[in-house]
Amino acid sequence: MKKIIIATKNKGKAKDFEALFGPLGYEVLTLHDVAEDMDVEETGTTFEENALLKATALAKRLQTIVIADDSGLEIDALDGRPGIYSARYAGEEKSDEANIVKVLKELENVEDSNRTARFVCAIAVASPSMEPITVRGTCEGIIAKEKKGSNGFGYDPVFYVPSENRMMAELSAEEKGAISHRGNAIKKLSVKLPEFLKSE
Ligand SMILES: O=c1nc[nH]c2c1ncn2[C@H]1C[C@H](O)[C@@H](COP(=O)(O)OP(=O)(O)OP(=O)(O)O)O1
């Protein structure tokens, strides 16, 4: 089976990637499979910079092509926060639950029409011999007032997707992949990747 290596420790992300790459005949491997001890500090100022940091570090170490994903939630009423700090918004111990509680508290007095937000996903592909590439996908939505749904991960239980009339956490992995920031980034990657592989 063809293998694809994602420089992530996030199991929810890995599931999303499995839903996207599995049907194409790929087995998805993560840091848990190939470099459990690896921990790249996300010191970039953009999603792209952080995705590049994660992808290039692992490509260098494994001497092969790898993919990384840096993603997050931009809430308009919070001037784009939590943004690149989405994972560590409520503290360095990285709790999805605590992050959601913090966001809902900050939006407590914000009316429905001002609760617009988007998920952003930057994907970087790096190899030992090539200039890395990045793509970005987004997904527009509205931050709900309470959690609903148990699929997905992260902020999915409070991210209402108008086109689906459901929370992101109520979608199956396949449904999410068809409309999500991650799915949209992968669609762009499928256009760009053949060129990258040709010159590799
Ligand atoms: O589809 C999504 N559905 C819900 N929440 C999401 C999604 N995509 C990103 N998010 C949130 C989760 C986390 O709070 C942050 C990602 O942070 P990010 O640094 O990219 O990932 P991470 O630290 O969990 O794993 P890793 O860096 O090992 O890939 O944005």
Ligand SMILES: [Mg+2]
């Ligand atoms: Mg991270």
